[in-house]
Amino acid sequence: xxxxxxxxxxxxxLKKDFWINVIAxxxxxxxxxxxxxLSITFYSINSVTKKLPEKFTIILYLKDNTPADEINKLLxxxxxxxxxxxxxxxxxxxxxxxxKKRLKDSSFLVEGLDENPLPDSVEIRLSSExxxxxxxxxxxxxxxxxxxxxxxxxxxxxxESIVMIKKTVETSGIAFMAVILTGIVxxxxxxIKILFYRRKEEIETFKLLGASGxxxxxxxxxEGSAIGIAGGLVASFMLFGLTQVFGLLxxxxxxxxxxxIQPYMLSFLIILPLSGALLGVAGAFLSIxxxxx
Amino acid sequence: MIHFEGVSKIYEKQLALKEITLSIEKGELVFVTxxxxxxxxxxxxxxxxxxxxxxxxxxxxxxxxxxxxxxxxPLLRRMIGIVFQDFRLIDTKTVFENVAMPLRIRGLSDRxxxxxxxxxxxxxNLRHKIEAYPPTLSGGEQQRVAIARAIVAEPxxxxxxxxxxxxxxxxxxxxxxxxxxxNARGTTVVIATHNPDLYTHSGRRVFKLQEGSLTGVEVL
Numbered sequence: 001x002x003x004x005x006x007x008x009x010x011x012x013x014l015k016k017d018f019w020i021n022v023i024a025x026x027x028x029x030x031x032x033x034x035x036x037x038l039s040i041t042f043y044s045i046n047s048v049t050k051k052l053p054e055k056f057t058i059i060l061y062l063k064d065n066t067p068a069d070e071i072n073k074l075l076x077x078x079x080x081x082x083x084x085x086x087x088x089x090x091x092x093x094x095x096x097x098x099x100k101k102r103l104k105d106s107s108f109l110v111e112g113l114d115e116n117p118l119p120d121s122v123e124i125r126l127s128s129e130x131x132x133x134x135x136x137x138x139x140x141x142x143x144x145x146x147x148x149x150x151x152x153x154x155x156x157x158x159x160e161s162i163v164m165i166k167k168t169v170e171t172s173g174i175a176f177m178a179v180i181l182t183g184i185v186x187x188x189x190x191x192i193k194i195l196f197y198r199r200k201e202e203i204e205t206f207k208l209l210g211a212s213g214x215x216x217x218x219x220x221x222x223e224g225s226a227i228g229i230a231g232g233l234v235a236s237f238m239l240f241g242l243t244q245v246f247g248l249l250x251x252x253x254x255x256x257x258x259x260x261i262q263p264y265m266l267s268f269l270i271i272l273p274l275s276g277a278l279l280g281v282a283g284a285f286l287s288i289x290x291x292x293x
Numbered sequence: 294m295i296h297f298e299g300v301s302k303i304y305e306k307q308l309a310l311k312e313i314t315l316s317i318e319k320g321e322l323v324f325v326t327x328x329x330x331x332x333x334x335x336x337x338x339x340x341x342x343x344x345x346x347x348x349x350x351x352x353x354x355x356x357x358x359x360x361x362x363x364x365x366x367p368l369l370r371r372m373i374g375i376v377f378q379d380f381r382l383i384d385t386k387t388v389f390e391n392v393a394m395p396l397r398i399r400g401l402s403d404r405x406x407x408x409x410x411x412x413x414x415x416x417x418n419l420r421h422k423i424e425a426y427p428p429t430l431s432g433g434e435q436q437r438v439a440i441a442r443a444i445v446a447e448p449x450x451x452x453x454x455x456x457x458x459x460x461x462x463x464x465x466x467x468x469x470x471x472x473x474x475x476n477a478r479g480t481t482v483v484i485a486t487h488n489p490d491l492y493t494h495s496g497r498r499v500f501k502l503q504e505g506s507l508t509g510v511e512v513l
Contacts, residue, residue, distance in 0.1 A: 208377075
């Protein structure tokens, strides 16, 4: 097959049906931009929630008279656990002192106590990987099963709510992305169908002269990928504008700066034209279907 | 080269060709004649697999067209040059591009196909029209472009459907001379025509069709 000819045929067609192609590229561009935005949103949610477990503290309340060597063993075990970032023993005396500090002027409330009612406890901070709900639950269950652990306290409900919100956003976002991507492929499908039908006579002649399916298909696949790349560039251009806005916002809002999403956004400037090309080829391929003689 | 064995073709319950049996040998030049609607075009369409036989067996070269696959059809067509009754030239392409098309389909590059195209156009005396577009040409010129395109890839078989339908006697003779020259190079030529001037005194076999049936074969 003459590749040069296929390219020439494709670009002649792009020029000939210029406005159809421009509209197809713009629609694909908007679709790809939306997909990029959704993806960036997921990334941001992920960055925020990834560090969430570090902010959660699990407190293990130990039973009275737990032997010191058992406590030390527990601390060593916890420190060796990959889910645990840090584990610190808070003795009942230091807990009482802490309470007194917090109560400040109302510290008299604990002054009159005959003995310290607070138990020894262990403060556990989780590492980022522990965000998996199932893993966390297993871990808590494991802690509860220790004979000298009286109770375990952690922000279970809040944690579960956040995980659920994250999952809902992700699931609906992925569904929305799938719809947009299908729409983009359909956009290419119909555009190439129109272009194909416009050249139907010509293609019939090619077939009668002995053209193979590949010879007939190639220009349309090239055309599909070219429209896709153009759409991807439109999306990249829009996204680049958005990165500039984010850059300005980051200077004023530390929260946005902490998300550190700009490098991720910039990677889309290359991904978008490539995805456009791929979707364009897929749309064109589906559109032409089998060449029948 | 081309063998029909009891081939029939039916269009919407109407018999277009009825149990045709004929053989055309390699290197022959033959005519298929008969009035309009006799089945001449259908017979040619069967040879280049534009239509499939409903009955019988048709063999063209190494291909049995009753069982030919979709992938084989382009290969079959590459061994055949066709001059269509309606020319089938691409109006948006120059004469050069139209004639070059069969070579591009075979994968020849711009550089490799040039000489073939020029030779072919020289043969039909249209070398000076390479940059023209088909709509700017006369009927006779378009006919000759169609012939140039049909012969450019040096096919084993040349099919021509009413190739002189739009031509004056002078051009008709010129076209027939071209067909004879191509045939002399070893190409099997099948010409469908209702013009008796073409085959009378030609010394070639003439297949006579009447309402889809082969009514006779004569050397005229």
